[in-house]
Amino acid sequence: MPKLPLQFLLLCVWLATTGSSVAVSVKPQQVLDLHYGEVLFQFYQEDYFTAISHLMVARQQQLLQHHYDESELLLGGLQLSYGMPDQAERRFDHLLDETTDADLRNRVWYYLTKIAYQRGHHREALTKLQNIDHPDDALIRTELAVLNANLHMALGDNSEAADLLKDTRAAHGWEEYLHINRGIALLRAGDIEAGRETLDKLGKEGADNEELRALRDRANLGLGYQLLRAGNAGQAREYLNRVRLQGPFKQAALLGAGWADAERGDYKQALTPWLKLLELASYEAPVQEAHLAVPYAFAQLGDSQRAIYFYEQAIGYFDEQQQQLDGAIQATRSGELLSLLSQTDTGISGGWLHDTPTLEGVPSGRYLVDILSSHSFQEPLKDYRDLGYLQQLLNLWLDNIDLYYDMVDARRLAYQQRAPLIRARLEKQRAKALYQRWQDYKSLTLAQHGSGDPLDLATGREKQQWQTLRKVQATLSSLAPQPRHSNMLARARWLQGILYWQIQANYKTRLWDVEKQLQALEAPVTEASAKHQQVTEALENAQAGFDGYDRRITAMRKRILALLPRIQASRDNASAQLQQLALQELETRRQRLESYRIQARYALARSYDQIAQQSGEQP
Amino acid sequence: MKPLFRGILAGLLVWPWLLLAEPEATVETGVNEDVQNLKQQVLELNRDLFMLEEELLFPSNTQVSVFVSMDVGEFFQLDSVQVKIDGKEVADYLYTRRELDALVRGGVQRIHIGNLRSGEHELVAFFTGKGPQGRDYKRGATTRIQKGLGPKYVELKIVDQTRNFQPEFDIKEW
Numbered sequence: 001m002p003k004l005p006l007q008f009l010l011l012c013v014w015l016a017t018t019g020s021s022v023a024v025s026v027k028p029q030q031v032l033d034l035h036y037g038e039v040l041f042q043f044y045q046e047d048y049f050t051a052i053s054h055l056m057v058a059r060q061q062q063l064l065q066h067h068y069d070e071s072e073l074l075l076g077g078l079q080l081s082y083g084m085p086d087q088a089e090r091r092f093d094h095l096l097d098e099t100t101d102a103d104l105r106n107r108v109w110y111y112l113t114k115i116a117y118q119r120g121h122h123r124e125a126l127t128k129l130q131n132i133d134h135p136d137d138a139l140i141r142t143e144l145a146v147l148n149a150n151l152h153m154a155l156g157d158n159s160e161a162a163d164l165l166k167d168t169r170a171a172h173g174w175e176e177y178l179h180i181n182r183g184i185a186l187l188r189a190g191d192i193e194a195g196r197e198t199l200d201k202l203g204k205e206g207a208d209n210e211e212l213r214a215l216r217d218r219a220n221l222g223l224g225y226q227l228l229r230a231g232n233a234g235q236a237r238e239y240l241n242r243v244r245l246q247g248p249f250k251q252a253a254l255l256g257a258g259w260a261d262a263e264r265g266d267y268k269q270a271l272t273p274w275l276k277l278l279e280l281a282s283y284e285a286p287v288q289e290a291h292l293a294v295p296y297a298f299a300q301l302g303d304s305q306r307a308i309y310f311y312e313q314a315i316g317y318f319d320e321q322q323q324q325l326d327g328a329i330q331a332t333r334s335g336e337l338l339s340l341l342s343q344t345d346t347g348i349s350g351g352w353l354h355d356t357p358t359l360e361g362v363p364s365g366r367y368l369v370d371i372l373s374s375h376s377f378q379e380p381l382k383d384y385r386d387l388g389y390l391q392q393l394l395n396l397w398l399d400n401i402d403l404y405y406d407m408v409d410a411r412r413l414a415y416q417q418r419a420p421l422i423r424a425r426l427e428k429q430r431a432k433a434l435y436q437r438w439q440d441y442k443s444l445t446l447a448q449h450g451s452g453d454p455l456d457l458a459t460g461r462e463k464q465q466w467q468t469l470r471k472v473q474a475t476l477s478s479l480a481p482q483p484r485h486s487n488m489l490a491r492a493r494w495l496q497g498i499l500y501w502q503i504q505a506n507y508k509t510r511l512w513d514v515e516k517q518l519q520a521l522e523a524p525v526t527e528a529s530a531k532h533q534q535v536t537e538a539l540e541n542a543q544a545g546f547d548g549y550d551r552r553i554t555a556m557r558k559r560i561l562a563l564l565p566r567i568q569a570s571r572d573n574a575s576a577q578l579q580q581l582a583l584q585e586l587e588t589r590r591q592r593l594e595s596y597r598i599q600a601r602y603a604l605a606r607s608y609d610q611i612a613q614q615s616g617e618q619p
Numbered sequence: 620m621k622p623l624f625r626g627i628l629a630g631l632l633v634w635p636w637l638l639l640a641e642p643e644a645t646v647e648t649g650v651n652e653d654v655q656n657l658k659q660q661v662l663e664l665n666r667d668l669f670m671l672e673e674e675l676l677f678p679s680n681t682q683v684s685v686f687v688s689m690d691v692g693e694f695f696q697l698d699s700v701q702v703k704i705d706g707k708e709v710a711d712y713l714y715t716r717r718e719l720d721a722l723v724r725g726g727v728q729r730i731h732i733g734n735l736r737s738g739e740h741e742l743v744a745f746f747t748g749k750g751p752q753g754r755d756y757k758r759g760a761t762t763r764i765q766k767g768l769g770p771k772y773v774e775l776k777i778v779d780q781t782r783n784f785q786p787e788f789d790i791k792e793w
Contacts, residue, residue, distance in 0.1 A: 030725070034686050034772055034793060037727025044721035049662070056666040084655045383654045390661045397668050407675050552671055559664050563657070570653050 032066035033058075039074065048082035049389065073107055083382060085115050106132050113147070122154040138171040142178065149181055158189035176202055176212060180219050187226050199223045200239075217247045224256050233263035251277060251286035258293060267297040283321055283366065285592075291317050292596055295603065304611050311604040318597040325590045328367035332582045337368055338575055341384060367589075371582050380581065384574040391567050394560050401557050408549045415542050422539060431532035438518065438525045445515050454504040457511060462503055469496045673732075681734040682770040685710065685742070689722040689777040695756060695786030697722070697777065698748040702731055705740050709733055727774070735766045744775045746788050762790040 031037035035058035042051035055075050058064050064071050076091040092108045092115075100108070109131040116125035129148055135141055145168035152161035162185035170178040179202045186195035199219045224240035227233075237260035243253035254273040261270035274297065277290035295310035331337065371377060448456060458466065469492050476489040503510075673682075685702055697719060702710040710731040714722075722728060743761045750756030764773060772793035780787045 031688065031727055034684075034727055034729075034774060037688060037725065038686070038729050040724070041718075041721045041726030041728050044724050044726050045717050049665075052662055053665045053669060056662060057669050060666065060670065082658065083651075084658055086652070086655050087659055379651070383651060386658065387654060390657065393665065394661065397665075400672075401668075404671065404675055549671075549675070552667075556664065556668055556671065559660075563660060563664065567657055567661075570657055574654070 033064050035063040036067040036071060039071075043074070043078060046081075048078050052078045052082060069104065073104065076111060080111060080115065083386060085118065089115050102133060106135065110144075117147075117151065122151050126151045126155070138169070139174070142168060142171040142174045146178065146181055149185060153185055153188065158185045159191075161185040162189055162191070162194075176215055180215060183219060184222065187222070192226065192230055196223060196227070196235075213244065214247060217243045217249045217253075221249045221253055221256070224253070224260070228256060228260055228263065233260040236260045251280065251282065251284055255286040255290060255293070258290070258297075262293075262297065262300075267300045270297050283324070288318075288321065288593065288596060292600060295600075295607075299603070299607060304607050304614070308604060308607045308611070311600050311607060314600045315597060315604065318593055318600060322590065322593050322597065325367060325586060325593060329583065329586045329590070331368065332579060332586065337579055337582055340368055340372065341381070341575060341578065367586065368582070371585050374585065376581060376585075377578065380574055380577050384571060384578060387567055387571040387574060391564065391571065394564055394567070398557070398560050398564075401553060401560070404553050405550070408546055408553070412546045415546070419539055419542070422535065426532060426535060431528045435525055435529040438521055441514070441518055445511065445518060448511055452507075454500070454507040457507060457514060458503050462499065465499055466496070469499065677732055677734055679770045680768055681736065683733055683735045683766060684729055684770065684772050685731040686727050686772065686774045687722070687730050687777075688727045688774055691723065691779045694751050694779045694784055695746075695777060696749040697746065700730060700775065701745040701747075702775070703743045704733075704735065730775070735771070737766050737768070740764050740766060742773060742790065744788070744790065746777060750786065751784055756786075758786075758788050760788040760790050762792075764792055
């Protein structure tokens with residue numbers, strides 16, 4: 001069985017709160033905006049805080065043109081994964097309007113169902129689930145069917161849950177999970193035989209990975225205990241025998257196997273698994289209970305001497321365990337638990353606690369670590385860790401923020417030194433005048449198309465010649481009329497005609513050349529003008545910009561300083577809550593041990609009485 | 620003695636169900652609500668600080684970012700990427716399995732953010748890893764990028780080429 005579907009099943013049965021296959025496709029995504037891909041990169045590594053931060057920045061900077069709608073859904077999903085269900089729900093509700101397409105609506109309803117489920121609002125979750133249209137994808141269909149069945153089971157409608165799973169065609173890789181869920185639903189509905197058949201099949205199947213083997217153990221263990229409860233000890237023993245002795249359910253299986261034998265009156269056989277449990281030197285519940293069960297079995301076999309020996313051993317064991325528990329309670333009250341919790345600050349953006357803290361120098365540490373890993377602790381512990389990360393992050397920003405002041409100051413100083421020089425250079429360059437000249441020429445060429453005066457396109461030399469000839473004519477006209485002057489005037493007119501003819505003859509070529517040159521100049525002239533304008537504006541706005549940075553930095557510094565004590569207070573609350581939960585749990589365990597101890601003492605006294613009676617009866 | 624046996628047995632038979640039962644629902648508490656609000660406020664502040672930092676350290680006129688993306692990744696298993704701009708090394712990144720998985724699923728990694736003057740620059744990327752048949756594999760890709768006024772984004776793409784069963788390394792300017 002491929003590994004990926006198993007992981008997604010775990011998501012489906014809510015053992016984790018990361019994004020699921022319905023909300024975010026398992027297949028590689030086609031990324032059209034780099035910044036959206038960057039968010040996915042963080043998201044796939046379960047670094048939710050960084051992913052949300054980057055997504056918020058990308059949205060603010062309008063860098064998600066192609067993925068804007070998806071980013072809204074992704075943000076809601078990330079908030080949900082990061083333990084912000086209230087904000088996520090508001091976002092999802094907002095997405096549900098008439099214009100939302102069917103696929104997006106399905107995914108939104110899926111998330112809303114998940115939120116309601118996590119809050120324990122099962123009826124509401126079921127109503128929301130009904131809004132999801134029948135999907136084409138077999139994997140998603142299976143996932144939703146399991147969710148639907150879980151909701152029915154949570155509402156006590158186990159038969160319906162079993163029927164739902166029966167009618168579901170499991171996607172590849174999901175068969176085992178569907179079976180175990182159906183088996184549980186049937187057992188809960190009281191249909192022991194059908195439940196047994198379903199789980200029996202699963203319990204016998206080969207498993208090629210640890211995840212499946214553990215699932216098979218779980219099925220066998222559950223079924224064994226259920227049969228034991230129903231009075232069918234013989235069959236119960238069969239299923240309990242199938243549980244691996246190397247797996248996580250070894251202790252429970254050994255204890256149950258002994259009780260199955262005892263139920264059938266075979267106390268000698270029962271001693272085999274129970275004595276094995278005593279060898280484990282563990283503090284877990286099955287071993288504690290085996291300490292009572294072993295002497296009980298010897299008593300039932302009539303071996304009072306050994307019964308007394310093991311009852312005394314049990315009392316010693318319970319005393320020792322009780323001392324350790326008292327030590328753990330004392331350590332919790334004195335803040336030892338908090339020191340263990342501080343080891344859980346890993347400097348990454350929150351998430352679940354995956355690694356067990358070290359126990360070095362912690363008295364009764366194993367009890368504390370055991371409690372830390374229990375389910376009721378996980379949510380407040382996650383809050384505690386998340387708050388620790390926020391605290392570290394804000395302290396880091398606070399350290400850096402003074403550097404930002406320095407950076408702005410350095411820029412301000414550089415501006416004050418360079419601005420006068422730049423202004424002087426700008427004055428020299430006179431980009432505005434250059435642009436104006438270009439504009440004038442442009443207007444001129446446009447006008448040429450209407451008026452068509454060739455002289456406007458004469459070269460400087462031609463214009464000079466033209467003026468000279470005109471001056472000559474004016475001078476000659478003012479002189480007394482003489483044939484020599486008339487000849488010269490006629491010659492000047494003739495030359496002017498020649499000049500005009502030359503200019504006019506290649507007028508079109510000249511006009512085309514000028515237009516071409518103006519066109520070639522347009523881009524550099526415009527760019528020079530724009531840059532000039534840009535630099536001028538930048539110079540004018542620079543001072544205001546520096547002041548703006550100062551204001552922004554000061555405002556953010558204030559926000560950091562306002563948040564830090566609130567985070568500390570909230571973290572104190574979370575640690576107090578954890579301490580209270582730990583004390584409750586330790587107290588429950590202490591009471592249970594106390595009860596075992598009383599029972600052991602009472603049974604020991606009875607055993608002594610029996611021996612005394614037997615001795616009295618014998619002459 | 621029988622009541623003792625029954626009592627213990629009844630107690631024992633309940634707890635394995637916890638193994639099979641669905642996990643408990645999250646209990647909503649005032650503490651949790653408070654934590655949610657704090658998270659929201661810190662996220663908003665973090666966004667603003669992040670943008671401020673970027674504006675100060677990498678102004679848009681000089682900003683250049685280099686990203687790494689990968690498609691299926693069947694013909695090449697990436698170990699590391701080295702990036703040089705104008706002959707100067709700006710990034711040398713060794714990937715974890717988790718990061719590779721994120722890349723294959725469609726994630727895009729920003730491997731470098733820095734500053735460059737306007738104009739043309741040379742960008743060289745070296746990809747090291749295992750190629751087809753698990754052989755050591757190192758390839759380079761070079762391009763000349765044109766830095767203008769706005770921020771510049773460059774994507775280093777690792778693509779499976781099914782026609783010759785070889786990986787292909789491409790550089791795309793955005």
